[in-house]
Amino acid sequence: MLAYIVRRLLLLVPVLIGVSVVSFALLQLVPGDPALILAGEEATEEVLTRIRQEYGLNRPLPVQFLAYLRHAVVGDLGVSIQSRQPVSTLLKQRFPFTLKLAFLAILVSATLGVIAGIIAATHRNSSLDIAALLGSLVGISLPIFWLGLLAILIFSVTLHWLPSGGTGSLAHLVMPALVLGAASSAVIARTTRASMLEVLRQDYVRTARAKGVSDRLVVYRHALGNAMIPILTVFGLEFGYNLGGAVLTETVFSLPGVGRLIVEGIFARDYPVVQGALLVVATTFVLVNLLTDVAYAYFDPRIRYS
């Protein structure tokens, strides 16, 4: 187990270096002089020279990249062009919010998805099963941003039940979490159904039934535990995707997360912010995936990645 974790951690190194190359390359790919982009169109030659000096833009690219990496490792992601604040400070303000939102969304979707999946699997081919299947198909087909707009229209504008955006109380997060979690619920429901059906076919389940164990006990005591293993992996994956979906959710509900930060950064051509946000989000996603895989290996003794 330990060897597996160490090996996976080592495999992360090239991916993380690659991710930093991508976010570093961003500024180089933008057409035009990076110094001009950083300083703004009306910059004088003097300012440009200073900026080139300050950001080391007059050095060869590989040297620049190594410097970028050296700073990034210790948490120095540069300074925002727009607000003049360190990018790391901005991320510290914004990223926890996105994490909270993604976490709430996975909580909602895990609950909804697992319940719907179990019901569908235990009532196979019934109208409940078909409803769950159709529901999950619609769930993965819904554009998050439209679902968000509809939710605002119904629950804020018409019914006045929930605030339409902003932060402050838990009520502000109810709609965003539900909207962001909708697609995940669908995926989790599908996985739960498939996994439960698979487990319910196993011999030990038949044995339990033959012994006269009640249906409820068979499902919850004997089957669910083993069915949960693949579902657990989906939790991890979906949590990661929720980080991505958060960009749209935060826009719809005007929430101060890292998704909004990156979109505003792109509009303002504030490249240090965009680079930093990309780096942090991707690193988090990669680490979450690693944790998921380790959990999978831990809970399923049949799986040994050697």
Place this chain on the structure above:
Amino acid sequence: MSGGLIVGLFVLLAVLAPVLAPYEPLRGRVVDRLQGPSAAHWLGTDELGRDVLSRVLYGARISLQIQVAAVGLALLLGTALGVTAGYVGRWPDMVIMRLVDIMMAFPGIFLALAIIAALGTGLANVIVASAIFLVPQFARVVRGSVLTLKEMEFVTAARALGERDVTIVARYLLPNSLAPIIVQTTLRMATVLLTASGLSFLGLGVQPPSPEWGAMLSNARSYMITAPHVATVPGLAIMLVVLGFNLLGDGLRDSLDPRLRE
């Protein structure tokens, strides 16, 4: 095959939009602004008095264009990478798969956002960004399929007959990988619409006044209270088309590749 029906209808409407649309998509009379559905405007009008039905129909053309171009591009690139990785193996496989890992390290729309940040907004860049976003998925599927196939006896036989690598790939490996590739292509037509319209909704994709569905929704946000119909129709269109491709993809998977059936 309800999925096929929805997709067929969508393609038909997109192609026939200029014939079917009762009004011009970009021009409206301001006096007609934000009207609800009526006999003259079946789906009402938007904030500039433009006919929503006509705009949604023309929007179908833009969506289809983005979907075909982006998925086509991703299919070409992804297949090339997947075949190389799976068939050649060794270090090319290592390099390509690490590249795929790096691209997949950006969750969801983030990779597309990074590309848009570098290239700028607009239709062409949305296509490029959405395509690159899909490349890893195709590369993985094709590589997996090639890895299984190349160990099979008919490939060994072809090699024993002295067939060249190019022939083996073109004549034996790719045709036998068609089923998973077709299923992927269909399902990705759904994903790419969500990504592209998402980018436009954020203001980072196709720009107004173009009747792209995501851009229409982004505009409609400001008028949601007075004219909710403007925000309803484009979203419904996206959902239906995505649902159609998902249904079609699932159906194709079941019929083309019975082993994958649940």
